[in-house]
Amino acid sequence: MRVKTITALFTAALVATSLTLTGCSSSDDNSDLVTVNAGEPQNPLVPTNTNENMGGRVVDRLWAGLKYYDAKGVSHNEMAQSIETTDRQHYKITIKPDWKFTDGTTVTSKSFVDAWNYGALGTNAQLQNWVFPPIVGYDEVAANPPTAQTMSGLKIVDDHTFTVDLKQPSIDFELELGFAPFYPLPEAAFKDMKAYGENPIGNGPYKFASADAWQHNVQIDLVPNPDYPGGRPAKNNGLRFKMYQNMDTAYADLLQGNLDVLDVIPDVALASYEQDLGDRAIHKPIAYSQHIGIQPTVPHFSGPEGVLRRKAISMAINREQIATNIFHGTRVPAKDFTAFTLDGFRENLPGAEVLKFNPDEAKKLWAQADAISPWSGTYQIAYNSDGGHQGWIEAVANSVKNTLGIDAVGAPYPTFKNIRDEIHNHNVGKAFRYGWQGDYPSMFEFLTALFLSTSETNDVDYKSPEFDRLLNTALAAPTPAAAYDILAQAQAVLFQDMADIPIFDYNVAAGRSDRVKKAEVAWSGLFDFENIEK
Incomplete structure (x- = not known):
């Protein structure tokens, strides 16, 4: 779990790579659009069917x-x-x-x-x-x-x-x-x-720049909507969402001024990005949580055996060590199933001890699962290679391997769209990393989207009538304080069943280029795009 420091030589190599991959040069002004990092959306841009970053x-x-x-x-x-x-x-x-x-x-x-x-x-x-x-x-x-x-x-x-x-x-x-x-x-x-x-035809602060503004796997160009009368008008000439296959390449483009803002600093630069960027570096807590899920159709992960194995794997992961050695304080070990910046967040929920590194208890639970059905095979964790996840996934796999004595490896997918399609179609066939970034600032969003029995975004196929009942009871509560008390009970059910494995909450590590005079990261971890100024 070593982290290298960006050197001038390494940066130059990345820049050379980025110019080859993106087909742009340092003289390209991108038509004066603000360039932001992105990836290929999973689906056509229909609001009710867009559930990914x-x-x-x-x-x-x-x-x-x-x-x-x-x-x-x-x-x-x-x-x-x-x-x-x-x-x-x-x-x-x-x-x-x-x-x-x-x-x-x-x-x-x-x-x-x-x-x-x-x-x-x-x-x-x-x-x-x-x-x-x-x-x-x-x-x-x-x-x-x-x-x-x-x-x-x-x-x-x-x-x-x-x-x-x-x-x-x-x-x-x-x-x-x-x-x-x-x-x-x-x-x-x-x-x-x-x-x-x-x-798409919308009614917001931006619109597609042209009929062919979406160049798949390359970029999406937006320009201000001159007829937008609302409270968040664009303060720039438009946005270019540049799709990267590698965050190292995106970071090199940021340093060279070929990318205006970047909301994911790659692992390799976390030790040095604040020095590299100076007052253009951004670091703040956000409403974003990272999980490892596994669907119950995967062998050994259904019923009581699956509960024991998920708890064992969770207690086999040394979150503190990974957060320190790889993320340099930009990740915080998870304490619940939501995000630590949200109103109502509580530490030390009933059952939350399964999120703490405990090798002896992990081995004990794994043995209990083996008594139900002896383990066979390799524990694989799928991740998208274009999201900067390789380092921490490999660290998690090594922690599980060393603690439980089983084969555990990362399983890379080329793009975010590739992995999302397999997860949604329920044919991924292995554990997978997935995150949830707040769309509106509420614990209800995280818990409903991820774990309600009828939710289309319930990627782990978790079904619990008791959890559903408590969630609905919390919604009907007379005050926020009363709702948070009931949500704590609902999360205790999630811990009891070990619905998935929460890993980290996020302190965003982001940055802007020297071509940008103002760029703020919002509460969710995305940039406040309308207010970016070149």
Whole structure:
């Protein structure tokens, strides 16, 4: 677990590599767009079906929702003129008039209602469907009998007003209304949603620069939307999301001024990036957690045997040592299943001792699992090579191997899209690294998205009626404090079942080039893109 320091020679080698791979030179001004690191999105850019980092960073620039979140995670009304409720169960939402999509059509209350119904409809299998179950009528639409195409809890009053009825009061609903699956869609989207996602029409601060702005596996170019009337107008001439296969290459481009901002400093540079970048280095706590999951179809990881093995592996990982030796304080050993920056976070939850390095207990639990079914094979951990994960995955595998005496290795996939496709299709066949980066600042988002039985983003296929019940009870709590007490009980269930293996929370390590005078990392760990200034 050694970490090298960037040297002038090494940097020069990286720069040479980057110019070869990206096809750009130091004289390329990128048409004065702000260049930011990215990767190929998993799917076409449809808000209800974009649940991963690379697509999400683009989607949130193209759309405006009822609310938005500033760099500190504070919510503000965006398209909402007002959101009224007396009981947190029945809502009247009024939107601002004269707001346009970039095709010139008007955003109406129907634009929201149609988009939400599309996201909830079972046959559409949208990855962000997990936000809609609280709405009355969702169950019928999700099951998708011919008679239920729309949720009965959504009603259009007029062009600027609609109502939402929930099954029960929710302490989280209004906060999440700035989240992508609640964005509106224009009528044009429903003619061919896949084609629409390749060249989307939104209503946000940016729009596609041209019909061919998305050059797959290369870049996506956005330019300011001159008709955007909201609270986060672009303070730059546009954004170029450059897709990298290697974070070392991205860092070399940052040092050379061929990349304007980078939100993932590679392991090899963590010991030196603050010296390399000076006051252009960025380091702060963010709402981002890293996990290792494994689906129950993998041999030895279902039922009681799987619980024992997941707990044993968790206690075989020396998180403190890996965080120190590889990440230089930019990662924090996980203490729960959410993120340590969120309101309601608590250390020392019941069952959280399984997140501490304990070789003796790990071996004991592994032996108990062997008594059920003797271990065979190799423990593999899949990761995407384009995300800078090789170092820590190999360290985790070595920690497991040395503690439990089994073969354990990292299993690289070329790109983020490659691994996400296999995980989502449930054919990855091995353990895998996956993270969750906050879309809106709430513990509910992490717990619902990752572990609710019906969530399309429940990558580990965790099913627990008791967890689901506690989550819904927490939503109906009268105060945040009461909700956090119940969420602690829900997380105790996750620890009991060892739903997955939380590894790290994040202190972001990021940076800007000398061509940028202002660039702030937001609460989630992504840049506050609209406010980047060259």
